[in-house]
Amino acid sequence: MKTTFSPAQLEDVQMRTSEKILRSCVHCGFCTATCPTYLLEGDELDSPRGRIYLIKDMLEGGKPATPEVVKHIDRCLSCLSCMTTCPSGVHYMHLVDHARAHIEKTYHRPFGQRLMRNILAAVLPYRERFRFALAAAFFAKPLAPVVGALPGIGPSMRSMLKLAPARFALREAVPADVAATRRVIILEGCAQPVLRPSINAAARRLLARHGIGVVTPKGEGCCGALVHHMGREEAALDFARANIDAWCAELDRGAEAILITASGCGTSVKDYGFLLREDEAYADKAARVSAATRDITEFVLSLPALKPVRTTGQIVAYHSACSMQHGQKITDGPKRLLRDAGFQLRDVPEGHICCGSAGTYNILQPDFADRLRARKVSNIERVKPQIIATGNIGCITQIAQGTAIPIVHTVELLDWASGGPAPVELAL
Ligand code: SF4
Ligand code: SF4
DSSP, X not given: OOOOOOTTGGGSHHHHHHHHHHHHOOOOXXXXXXXXXXXXXXXXXXXXXXXXXXXXXXXXXXXXXXXXXXXXXXXXXXXXXXXXHOTTOOOHHHHHHHHHHHXXXXXXXXXXXXXXXXXXXXXXXSHHHHHHHHHHHXXXXXXXXXXXXXXXXXXXXXXXXXXXXXXXXXXXXXXXXXXXXXXXXXXXXXXXXXXXXXXXXXXXXXXHHTXXXXXXXXXXXXXXXXXXXXXXXXXXXXHHHHHHHHHHHHHHTTOOXXXXXXXXXXXXXXXXXXXXXXXXXXXXXXXXXXXXXXXXXXXXXXXXXXXXXXXXXXXXXXXXXXIIIIISOOOSHHHHHHHHTTOEEEEOTTTTSOOSOTTTHHHHSHHHXXXXXXXXHHHHHHTOOSEEEESOHHHHHHHHXXXXXXXXXXXXXXXXXXXXXXXXXXXX
């Protein structure tokens, strides 16, 4: 794609990066076929190619974002399906991240949108605030129809109440770190330990069976993805720097990897090296952290296989989160682990299409998210599974709203097969 950025504009490193990405797009349109929002709307402006044109026009012209651009960029899930499809290697993720940051700086959102985004940014990345908010949402669930009628923020509030689980831990039991010769870091994260503390507990038990201890460095927190996807770049970088400080100290003490059990966070942490490439104090440390980061299934695959200690055999539909398959290009590994543990795997039709979760998307774009969930659930139910497995808490929360089939994290099934307790969702 031809671009006409001025030399002055190209002095900015982010603009240079985006210009390079834009130039790599040959507008072939292959990406439209696998874009969830294009499949729903059939509108070129809701396709990757259409968005790329909008972003090019906005950045090249040095223009503030218009309501039209904001509408179509907001509708993008950042599912990155377009990156998997694109034959020219267009790095859409970095381009849309730049566009979102530009929108955040130049566009004045209506009051309702600003309020909702501020609430999400102030609550979701902080575990205790999120726990408190979930408790409040639990009691407010019956008010969803009333709240949903509020002007501006109603649909997002209703969606938030619907997504709040009927069961969550007011206080989680934090397992003690295990001393062992081999040690890894596990990102505890922000929302996941509140919604499903059982996931990291299962990961810890599984690793312990391999003789590997887990450390939780003080000072780590949210990976930053939630605010980053809202265009709040500086806030995201602050989260990244805090994690890098905490993790590098532990890597220096001999931890061999940083394991992530939520693929949305994994995609983000693996990109720290890029995000902080111009930060003199953090560039090297960020690259080190990204290089040491693995999804839990990547790491478990590198270990000797554990023999299943119980009969499994259940039919499992594996839902590959977008951040797993498109963001991190992890496709077969989790399925291989589940098969080796004795489960019968079923591939989900249209497995490359997003379930509509996408961080805060299912709150900020509830209509698109609901339609994508319905499509995903219908595809999953077609293969008649007894269990759904996935590697991302966002997808678990989203899909669970649309089906009675229990949905659990891959690592919970691996832990169960190798001697851990049955996931509570299977016992219900
Ligand atoms: S597939 Fe790639 S090169 Fe083709 S239009 Fe989409 S982003 Fe551009
Ligand atoms: S990230 Fe997903 S929703 Fe956004 S343009 Fe690409 S395929 Fe479409």
